[in-house]
Amino acid sequence: MATSQATQSFVPVKEVRNGIILLKEGGYRGVLMCSSVNFALKSEDEQRGIIGGFQNFLNTLDFSIQIVVHSRKMDIRPYLTLLADRESGQGTELMKIQVREYIQFVKGFADAANIMTKMFYIVVPYSPPAISAVKSVIPFLQKSTPNAPAGFTDSFDEHRIQLEQRMSLVASGISGCGVRAAALGTEEVIELLYRSFNLGELESPIHAQK
Secondary structure: OHHHHHHHHHOEEEEEOOEEEOOOOOOOEEEEOOOOOOOOHHHHHHHHHHHHHHHHHHHHHHOOOEEEEEEEOOOHHHHHHHHHHHHHHHOOHHHHHHHHHHHHHHHHHHHHHEEEEEEEEEEEEEOOOOOOOEEEOOOOEEEEOOOOOOOOOOOOOHHHHHHHHHHHHHHHOOOOOOOOEEOOHHHHHHHHHHHHHHHOOOOOOOOOOO
């Protein structure tokens, strides 16, 4: 128990409420999951347009953002389960053998190639006026300070509205680059935080709430 408490003292998160991260020092963080753009396959004109759109996006911001990239091994287990279900439904033994051989091929290819997938996030901060900026502890969180400001809990809705306005601005701005962004819900944020502190467990997918 003592070890657990000592570990938790390094985690700057107080709680996650309505998809919003509340930090121990009183700050707020919202997380947007972003789609990707295959820049290399774009024409030169399209590439210039994407770069220009991203420049315009950055110029519209009057607050900092943090871009987080998670790389993890692709989880093919759902696909293999689907194939196994299809195998039992085949009408002939020959077709069942072919499905089994294909399953073994997919397993072998995935193990040999070590296929990775990347997830992209933008973390949007909001600090109430009484909170001063502090140094980062991990790419999208801040170190905690001993005492949160008075009225921290009571003013949650007011500060949440301010943060959500910032998140809407970011999502609208990044769309100019051809990137879609959606806010993570509470469960997705908790999963992302867990994986950030447990880097060896990156297989489970995150699905943004619609």
